[in-house]
Amino acid sequence: MQSETTPGTTPAPAGKTLPGNEAMLSVRNLKKVYKTDGGDIEAVRNLTFDLKAGELACLVGPSGSGKTTLLKCISGLMAPTEGEVLLNGTRVSGPPKKMAVVFQEYGRSLFPWMRVRENVELPLKNQGVPRAERDKLVDDALEAVGLSHVPQSYPWQLSGGMQQRVAIARAVAYQPEVLLMDEPFAAVDAQTRADLEDLIRTVWRKLGVTVLFVTHDIDESVYLGERVIILSSSPTVIQEDLAIDLPDERDQLNTRSLPRFTELRHHVYEQIQLAKQGHRPAAAVRTGTGVAVS
Ligand SMILES: Nc1ncnc2c1ncn2[C@@H]1O[C@H](COP(=O)(O)OP(=O)(O)OP(=O)(O)O)[C@@H](O)[C@H]1O
Numbered sequence: 001m002q003s004e005t006t007p008g009t010t011p012a013p014a015g016k017t018l019p020g021n022e023a024m025l026s027v028r029n030l031k032k033v034y035k036t037d038g039g040d041i042e043a044v045r046n047l048t049f050d051l052k053a054g055e056l057a058c059l060v061g062p063s064g065s066g067k068t069t070l071l072k073c074i075s076g077l078m079a080p081t082e083g084e085v086l087l088n089g090t091r092v093s094g095p096p097k098k099m100a101v102v103f104q105e106y107g108r109s110l111f112p113w114m115r116v117r118e119n120v121e122l123p124l125k126n127q128g129v130p131r132a133e134r135d136k137l138v139d140d141a142l143e144a145v146g147l148s149h150v151p152q153s154y155p156w157q158l159s160g161g162m163q164q165r166v167a168i169a170r171a172v173a174y175q176p177e178v179l180l181m182d183e184p185f186a187a188v189d190a191q192t193r194a195d196l197e198d199l200i201r202t203v204w205r206k207l208g209v210t211v212l213f214v215t216h217d218i219d220e221s222v223y224l225g226e227r228v229i230i231l232s233s234s235p236t237v238i239q240e241d242l243a244i245d246l247p248d249e250r251d252q253l254n255t256r257s258l259p260r261f262t263e264l265r266h267h268v269y270e271q272i273q274l275a276k277q278g279h280r281p282a283a284a285v286r287t288g289t290g291v292a293v294s
Contacts, residue, residue, distance in 0.1 A: 023050040024210045025074070025178055029083035032069050043069045045235035046083070051178075056204050056211040058221035060268060061231030061239070062276045067214045070236075071182050074212070075101050087178065096178075097127075100171035104183040106164040110155040116142070117151035120170045127174075141173035144203055161192030165199070172203055179204075181213045185220070194252050197224055201250060218272065222246070222264045223255060230271045232280050239275050242268065 032044040044066040051057055061067055072078040074085050076095045085092040087099065100123075103109050110119050120141055124134045142148050145165040155163050164184060171179055181200075185193040197220060204211050215221050221228045225244050232239040244264060246255060255261055 023086075024053040024055075024088060025051040025212070026086040026089075027070070027074065027083070028086065030070070030073060030080045030085065031082040032066065032073060032078070033081045042235040044073075044080075046237050047231075048083075049229060049238060049241060051210050051212060053177075053210055054208045055227065056201070056213065056225055057227040057229055058225035059212060059214045059229045059231065060216070060218060060221045060272060061236065062233045062272060063216070065231040065234050065275070066236040067231065068182055070231075071101065071180050071212070071214060075099055075180055098175075098177040099180065100174045100176035100178075101180045101182065102164075102167050102171050102184045104186045106160070106167045106184075106187070107155075109167050110163060110170075112154060112156050114154075115151065116147065116153050116155065116158070116166050119155065119166055120173050123170060123174050137173045137175065138169075141169040144172055144206065145169045145199060159192075161188045161196060164188060164192075164196060168196075168199065168203070172207065175207075176209060178210045178212070181211065183214055183216060186216065193220075198250075198252065200224060218265050218268045219256070222261060222268060223250060223252075228264075228268055230268060230275065232275045233278060237280065239279070239281055240271050242271075 027047050027049050030044060030047045031042075034041040034043055047070060059067055059070070069078070073080045074092065076085075076092045076099075079093075087096050111122070114122070117138055120138045121134055124137060129137070138151075139148070142151060145168050147162065147165050147169060150158065150162070155166060158166070164187075167184070185196050188196065200211070200213070201224060203209070213221075213224055215224075222244055227244060228242045230239040230242065231237075242264070246258065246260060246264070
């Protein structure tokens with residue numbers, strides 16, 4: 001059966017490799033060169049990876065390695081120079097309907113003149129979702145992020161962590177198949193960050209959404225992900241694609257105390273140090289759970 005074409009996507013041309021049955025999101029030989037007055041900047045050289053439906057993968061890499069560039073290409077906000085992004089086998093050529101993005105700067109992504117409820121509801125209104133359905137989706141999303149008690153507040157009346165919860169609720173209410181998050185917790189305090197990390201895992205498990213989570217924080221990537229994709233320095237390729245074989249049930253105290261957590265975080269740290277020093281792998285290597293970490 002042919003894939004349906006949704007807004008922001010066009011059918012993949014014949015002859016292109018379609019993802020395997022399980023792949024929801026495929027990044028294929030993605031390259032991005034920025035044209036500037038000072039010359040070309042090759043931000044991303046060649047990235048290829050798949051995300052399975054329902055997977056939670058974290059993306060880490062040195063500063064300037066092209067993480068935001070990659071997310072912009074995946075979300076259809078920017079066209080790649082070469083290569084393509086496929087969502088359910090269909091090429092992304094603009095913001096796809098079933099994708100939501102949460103950015104770091106919640107302060108700028110929420111409308112200050114709209115109440116919490118209106119902010120969460122807005123994308124659904126724009127999609128023409130009927131009122132009764134909209135109300136239920138907004139109620140459920142606010143409950144999922146623990147904000148049922150402040151629907152009538154304005155964002156500026158809330159703490160930073162609560163504002164980011166509003167941004168997450170808005171994405172959740174939209175019922176995306178794929179949720180992209182670009183360093184969403186970078187601007188909140190450590191305690192709030194830990195709470196929001198657990199919130200993401202709870203929401204992810206409850207909704208079965210596919211999540212690609214960009215972070216600078218190595219511990220966060222290991223704690224959250226089923227997989228950590230490590231990028232090289234720019235021009236970017238995949239340095240390593242690491243399976244995180246920690247127990248599925250995670251909690252801030254016990255999981256972070258596991259010897260395996262420490263091994264994995266050391267390994268990711270070392271890889272990022274190598275990337276910063278300019279080390280480039282001959283080819284992207286998918287590392288299984290038996291990865292030898294020092
Ligand atoms: N609009 C642009 N025009 C020109 N160059 C750009 C543009 N956006 C990004 N770049 C360059 O592309 C490279 C990758 O930038 P990008 O912001 O994607 O990296 P990043 O990994 O998200 O960085 P950070 O971790 O510091 O947020 C950098 O060299 C950056 O200077």
